[in-house]
Amino acid sequence: MKHKIVIIITVLLCTFCNYCHAQSINWAGLKEEDRHLLNLNVGIDYGVIYGIGYGYHLKSKLPVVLNAEFSIPSGNKFFDDFKTKIGAHVKLLEVSNIAVSLNVNGVFRRYENTLVRLSNFGATANVIIGYYGPKWYVNGEFGFDKAIVTHFKHKDAYKSNFPEVKDGWYEPSTGGNVQCGMQVGYSFNNSDVYLKGGKTIAQDFKTSPTIPVYIQLGYNLKLK
Numbered sequence: 001m002k003h004k005i006v007i008i009i010t011v012l013l014c015t016f017c018n019y020c021h022a023q024s025i026n027w028a029g030l031k032e033e034d035r036h037l038l039n040l041n042v043g044i045d046y047g048v049i050y051g052i053g054y055g056y057h058l059k060s061k062l063p064v065v066l067n068a069e070f071s072i073p074s075g076n077k078f079f080d081d082f083k084t085k086i087g088a089h090v091k092l093l094e095v096s097n098i099a100v101s102l103n104v105n106g107v108f109r110r111y112e113n114t115l116v117r118l119s120n121f122g123a124t125a126n127v128i129i130g131y132y133g134p135k136w137y138v139n140g141e142f143g144f145d146k147a148i149v150t151h152f153k154h155k156d157a158y159k160s161n162f163p164e165v166k167d168g169w170y171e172p173s174t175g176g177n178v179q180c181g182m183q184v185g186y187s188f189n190n191s192d193v194y195l196k197g198g199k200t201i202a203q204d205f206k207t208s209p210t211i212p213v214y215i216q217l218g219y220n221l222k223l224k
Contacts, residue, residue, distance in 0.1 A: 023053045023067055024194040024218060027091050027099050028132035029187035030057065036223040037065065043216030048074040063091040083109040101128045115158040119151040138184045141198065146176040176203035192220035
């Protein structure tokens, strides 16, 4: 019974904390001298989500942007749930105005309810293919978000019903989500405005979350 509860709660972690999608970049509008990318975004992904991000454009032959992101859901308790990501966005291939990029991140997230507080380490990977012009861009995105190892801190309400439960790290991984969507953006001066949306489904390609779609509106500011 205890193992079933563990699996259910871990699935809840993947369901409710899978917010903050990869920062959107217009590769055609990213100049060589643009070094710093500041990002603000708001969206709907199992609730209303607010996020900030920072990217650093490396001086390298292969276009690479190192990125860090932080997001929280709206709610009464600030910072009880959150998600952080750190990784790299790499343009792998470009033919004319068509580009293929890969965004890979390590993830740390926390989810808390009346029964348990979950702290999770995981990883995400997004493949993005699209058309990039100096003023606008459109692309498709395919991503995977995996919860790898989770720490459980059970509340008294849970322990009163399951007194033998133990706090600590649980593995192997038990949950993951697949996302498919599209992005469209417009670039002007040193700014980008973008809108993205798509569908989320569990890694078994059978189970859908309560809200199976996500939408995000974002703004990038590029600085030298």
